[in-house]
Structures are given as structure tokens and as C-alpha cells.
Amino acid sequence: MSQRFDFSVNGKPVSVALDNEATPLLNVLRNELGLMGTRFGCGLEQCGCCMVLIDGEPVKSCNRDVSTLAGKTVTTIEGIGSHERPHPLQQAFLDEQAGQCGYCLAGILISAKALLEKNPSPTRKEIALALDGNICRCGSHNRIMRAVEKAAAVMRAGERA
Amino acid sequence: MNAPILPPILNDNPVLDRWVSFPAPGMVTVNTGRVELGQGVLTAMLQVGADELDVDKSRITICSGVTGVTANEGYTAGSHSIQTGAVALRQALADVRSLFLTQAAAIMNCDVAELSIRDGGILRNGASTGQDYWTLAGAIDLSTKATGLGKRKAVADFTSIGHDTPRLDLPAKIFGDAAFIHDMKLPGMVHARVVRQPNRGATIGTVDEAAIQRAAKGPVDFVRTGDFLAIVGNNELSVDLAGAAAVDRVTWNNVETPTPLQQESTWLLQRPSVDKVIGDPEPADPQGRQRFEATFTRGYVAHASISPSCGLALLTDGKMTVWTHCQGVYPLRGALSRMLKMEPSDIIVHHVQGSGCYGHNGADDAAADAAIIAQQMPGTPIRVRWRREEEFVYEPKSPGMVVKVRALIDENGKPSDWTQEIWSGNHNGRPGGGSSLLGEEALPGYVPLPPANEVPEAAGGGATRNGDPLYDIPQKRMIHHKIEEPPVRLSSLRGLGATANGFAMESCIDELAERASMDPVAYRLSIISDPRARGVIEKAAAMANWQPNAPGGEGHGRGFAFARYKNKAAYFACVVELDVEEEITVRHVWCATDAGLVVSPDGALNQIEGGIIQAISWVTKEQVRFDNDAPTGTVSFDWETYPVLKFSEVPEIEMALLNTKDEVPLGVGEVAGGPIAGAIGNAVYHALGARIHHLPLTRDRIMATLLQG
Ligand code: FES
Ligand code: FES
DSSP, X not given: OOEEEEEEETTEEEEEEESOTTOBXXXXXXXXXXXXXXXXXXXXXXXXXXXXXXXXXXXXXXXXXXXXXXTOXXXXXXXXXXXXXXXXXXXXXXXXXXXXXXXXXXXXXXXXXXXXXXXXXXXXHHHHHHTTTSOOSSOOHHHHHHHHHHXXXXXXXXXXX | OOOOOOOHHHHHSOBGGGTEEEEETTEEEEEESOOOSSSOHHHHHHHHHHHHHTOOGGGEEEEEOBTTTSOOOOOSOTTOIIIIIIHHHHHHHHHHHHHHHHHHHHHHTSOGGGEEEETTEEEETTEEEEEEHHHHGGGOOTTSBOOSOSOOXXXXXXXXXXXXXXXXXXHHHHTTOSOSGGGOOOTTOEEEEEEOOSSTTOEEEEEOHHHHHHHHTSOOEEEEETTEEEEEESOHHHHHHHHHHHHHHEEEESOOOOOHHHHSGGGGXXXXXXXXXXXXXXXXXXXXXXXXXXXXXXXXXXXXXXXXXXXXXXXXXXXXXXXEOOSOHHHHHHHHHXXXXXXXXXXXXXXXXXXXXXBSOSHHHHHHHHHHHHHHSTTOOEEEEOOHHHHHHHSOBBOOEEEEEEEEEOTTSOEEEEEEEEEEOOSOOOGGGTOOOTGGGGXXXXXXXXXXXXXXXXXXXXXXXXXXXXXXXXXXXXXXXXXXXXSSOBOOBTTTTHHHHXXXXXXXXXXXXXXXXXXXXXXXXXXXXXXXXXXXXXXXXXXXXXXXXXXXXXXXXXXXXXXXXXXXXXXXXXXXXXXXXXXXXXXXXXXXXXOBSOSOXXXXXXXXXXXXXXXHHHHHHOOOOBOTTSSSSBOOOSTTXXXXXXXXXXXXXXXXXXXXXXXXXXXXXXXSHHHHHHHHHHHHHHHHSSOXXXXXXOHHHHHHHHHXX
């Protein structure tokens, strides 16, 4: 018996019919809604590839049951900016060429966005700690942290302007 | 006149249309057999195309890794892409450029010397002629062979090569597009998970299909051939749940899994081996000369790619099409042909990007899984994605190694004789190298292949990689014991044997320096004459403001190390600064690399930095652990049981590139492993006054050393 689940993704209401109410949000995003930017890395809440924002909080979506989302707003990598209108974080990642294979980046951008919303001028250490839930196996860490610092500066300047 | 010698890859793939085509006015397609693994190779090839053809980068599309279309360049591995792949592409394009110029000169009845090309347009004495690649293309037959007569551009004339170029592939990953093979969807595609055979020769006992169906919470089907069992279905979650449940609901006979004893590389010392001496015979009687001897080990290491492997396959009309993120589409096609009993010409293999692999991970095997299932289900596209645990347990591991160094020391304290004796399983487990695909081992009638050969010395060796010191030592040799029956499946990981050999060699060089009462940097400079080696050693020491004989101790230390990767690729020297309490915290790394001509300096630095961070992770944390009481025998199966370096553990890294305008590029992607391992070992010695001989340098080993001291 399929059941309906209603919540919002990237500012739009969605309604999905699923047989299994324990379907993880990650599966819904990728397989029902066609949003492929949120990646599968472990399914064990260990790597951060599947990070999304739920009501602004960073959450690993691979074990988050869809049934817990009623009335909540979900933001994925596709929702924070686009090729045409990049988020300052995305622009900074491009400018710093922050990434090698790039598989980790979507999750990291989400974690970084959550950090900068709480703390607009994080230290390098605070950035590192905020990203410790995200694994990068390629060793792009320093570029990524530089990009987050740069985006933070751009965003602060934007606030002031 | 003798015909020029073609670069080897071009010699193997001489037909020019394998390298370039002009599909529509204003457009160029450059083909490369190299594949994107996160190292930026497609962007590098774009730069090569722009320079050698004199067209703007925006006109070029790169086509990469498709059998029957792109050149067969073997594997994208071993830091060869620029060193050999780009050189072949440059010559092919230079030949093509010259064909066009000759044709234009014939039409205009002028001398080729009067002509040049700007953004694809032909100029005569600098003025536009109305002719361009696209007006001329119809008259030029690119199905001819390269001659090597086209003149490659001089380094001084490059406008793209040597300049930082933004990566082609990064935007899609930063904006969350469907950038990876994992994101592919084919019409009518079904998902599949394999119930893995625990080891070669194990046979299925019972399958509790009802329990697996219940766990799936939705319809799934079973596909079985021999001892290869897969679960397929339309709903990925159901297939995932069934796949996970099947681990306990399928019983196996003849299970033989690795033991805790086998986890330690010293186990190799007692095993039968194929032995080889490379170099001078070892002197029988060292005749009173001073002798130095030490033994080092390194455990088994995982590639630990961030995404589990994925493969897609579809059998239609007798043709098998496979999509894979492996490193070599042609070698995989060859292995699939053997496994599927199909002609290579009936198999098409496409490369699609995955996450970084750093060598031979599960990619080929996931593609093989998909192809096995597709053969059983003609007409249905199959998508296999391994589970996280499956990737950790079943990816081929980087071999554990034992390295014994014996040196004789002359009256000046310099090494006069060097033996590097190496025990290791094979670093060459690639499907095209003579090894089976994983799923193949479970198929009916499987006959094991004879043990594959190790990577030949001419290609840099496997276990022996960087076991031959570049220092000026009059007599030297490597003794290689190749262990034919390792406890787990093995293959190539970034740097192959260079990490263990570098750790051993550079540790010993520091020991000899101490015996000679010399500073480690000054000692290295006193025994190496290669000017480029001296260049990186001096530069790294200067960058770090290295103070000769600076006192260490109290848990804080600095270490130095050097290597030229494979003794023929890039030169690399580094200083590592670290703290040791119960664990090692690397604080700072300074390094100098001489890779000769660099296509994209920023890209090279990105690769080098990634290699440094990964090597720190290997050396301070990583070892695959075995326990035959556990269901799969491998107890490192996720990110908690196999931790890697985290953001908060990454040091500051300062890097310099030397000689970037040299004519010849030297492979750079794997330079860091050996020297970083050596420098960390030396810094730990500096910090503790005691040397740890076994990698990884874990808390247990540090505590044991501290207690002894
Ligand atoms: S996929 Fe969710 S944390 Fe790894
Ligand atoms: S860039 Fe490959 S895992 Fe981070």
C-alpha cells in the first residue's frame, strides 16, 4: 500500500507516493525527484556525501526516513545556486578550483553553507571542525577550506553593502 | 631521410582520426584514451589541443575512453597521462595541423612557410585567407597514419600549456549535476546487488529466499549462474535491503577468509616466493666494513574511494554495452570478452566519471557484475552499485610489504653498498594484466588464471618501485621475493611499492647521517650528484627554513625525505613538522617538485597536495584488518573501522614547482607517497628519539615505543 508524503524541496512543495515509509530521503531525492546532486557514499551516516539542509540544519539524508519530513523544508545542492547564479560558496569553490574528483563537494558545500549561516566569520579551525563530518579522500581539504574562507569574506562584504 | 620515431602510444594508435575530428564548422573534437579520475586530465588534453592546433579552447570538445573510438592507451595510471599520453596527442595534432597547412598551400599555390593558423583560420603572411580547418576538412583524409613529421610547438610558443586552466569537469560537481556514473539512468533500467562469494572457490550452500524477500519490503528477483548470485529489482531501496540481508541469509561452503596473523606483513617472510635479484651481486664477505641493517613493514591498505563502485550494462542484439569508471576501457573489454565468451568487437566499453580511485579499486569488478547480469537478462539495462561494506571488503588491496635494508658504510660514513630486500604480493592485479574479474571467479566452470606478472622493471616495477636508491652508491641491488599466494586479492594503489620502499630507504639514510654525525639534508646532498635532485632538496630545505642539526625531542620534530618517482618521473623533496603525543599530528609540510614541463601548474599542485594528504593518512592511520571469525574475514569495512584523515587533521602545506618550462614533462600524480612516509618516520624519530619501523604509525605502536624509551 503506497502512502503519500508531502514536504518541500528547494522552495517547491513535493508530494511522493511510496510503498515503504522508511525510505531514506536520499533515495527520494535521487530516485523519485531526479535530484542527483546529493550523492550516495556510504548509507551509514559516516561520510557526508548525502548532506542536505532540513529547516536549515545540516543532516545526512541517507538514513533519514521520509516519514519524518512532514511540513519540513529540504534544501539540496541544486537549491543553493546554479551555473547562472552561483552561491558565493560555489563561486569560491570554482575560483579556488577546490576539488579533485568532486564526489564529496555537494555534501561539503551544504555543510559549509550551514556553518556560514550560523557563523559568518569562522576561523580555519572552526571550518575544519564543521567539515569533519564530510570525508574527502582526494585530499582537497586545504583548497576547500580556503574557498570557504573566501566565500565567507564575500558574503560579509555583501551584507555590509 | 629516416622516418621520425613516433611517441610509443602514437606508434600503437597511428591513425589520425583516432585523435581528432572536425565534426561541424567551428568545432573540434579531440579524443584521448586517458580518462578523468579527478586528476584534471581532460582539461590538460584540452590545453594540448588548443596549443597544437591553434584553436581557442572553447571550440574543443574532449571525447575520452570509448572502445572503438578513442586510442587504446592501456590504463590511465602510473603518472603516464602527461608524460606519455600528452606527448602522443601533441605529435598526432602536429601532424594533423601540418596536413591542413600543406593542403592550404596547395590550394593557394604558395609556400607552407607563408602560412600560419589563428583560432582555426589559415593566415597567409599574417592576413586572413578565408580558409580554415572546416573549409579544408572535406579534402583531408584523417584515416591516414601519423608520420611524426608535423612540427610540435616549441615550449616558448605555448599559450595554453603551462597556464592555469579551470577544470572542465568541476562545475558539474559544484552545482550538483548528474556528473557521475552513479547518476546515470537508462530507460527500463533495473537495480542490482551481488551476493558476494566470500573467496575464490567458495560455493553456495543455501539461499533463504523467503527471508531475503521479506527484508526487501518490495518485489525483488534472483539471478544466479554458478555461484554468482545477484538480486535485481525496480526499487533501489528494496534491492539494497535484500542485498544487505543476503549477507546472513546465504550460506557458503569452502569458506577461507584471512586471519589476524596474515594481517601483519611479517607473515610474508615464511611464505613461498619467486625470487629475483636486480642489480649487482651482493658481496659475500663485507670484510670488516661497517654494516647497517634494518627491517620495515607496511600493512595492507585500501583505496577507500569515497563512492562505492558502480557499473551499468545492456545486452541488445548480441552486443554488450558497458559503462564503467575504470582506468582502462580496452583492458576491461579484453577481460569481459574472456569472461562473457564474446568477441571484443561485440563489446563496447564507455568510461563515465566516478569518484577518485587512486589505482585499481572495485570499478572493473562492478562493471563485470553488471555485464554478467545483463547477459542473463538480455534487453534490460542493469545498474550495479556496490554497498559501502562491499567496496571495503572486496576491492583489491594494496599489498602488505616487508623491506629489509642492508648497507655497507665507507670510511667517510657514506654508503658504498646497498641492498633493498623486498617481500610483497603482486601490485599488478588488473584484469588486463592477467587477473580475473571478481564476479568471474564465481561463474560456472571458472578456471583460475596463472599468477599475473608483477609490473616490469622497465615500467618502474611494482613491489620494487623506488627500491633502487638514486643516491651515488657504487654497488647496489634489489632482492625481490614475490609472494604468489597472498591472503587477499591485491592490486595497484597510487605509488605501488614506492611508499614502503621510500619509508625504508629514507629512514635508513637518516640513520646513516646520524652515524656520520651529519645533518640529514647535508648528508643527502653529500651523496647525490643529480642536479635536479639537489635542486628539490635545497629548495624544500630553504622553504622550511631547515636548521641543520636542530634539536628535536619533547614530542615535536621535523623530518626530511627525497625521491624521484620511479627514478624517472618527477623529483620531490619534503620537510614534515609534527607533534607526537599518543598520536601523530602533522602540522606543516613544505615540498619542492620538479616535474619538468607542467601543463597546468594549478592542476599539478592540486594533485601533489592530494597525494601528500593521502600519504599522511596512509602512514598515520590506515591498515586493513583481518579476522577469520568475522563473516567476511575483513574487519575494516566502513569509515569507522577504516578511518582516514579528517579536515581537522590536515596540515598546512606549502609547495613549489621547479623547472616548469623544461621541454619534457615528468609524471607528478604519485610523487609524494614515499617521501612523505620517510619524512614522517624521520620526524617521529626526531620528536621521540626512537624509530618506529612499522606502518601505520598508530597509537599502539607509538605508546609501545614511548614505554620502551
Ligand atoms: S551517504 Fe550518507 S553519510 Fe555517507
Ligand atoms: S575531491 Fe574526491 S573525495 Fe573530495
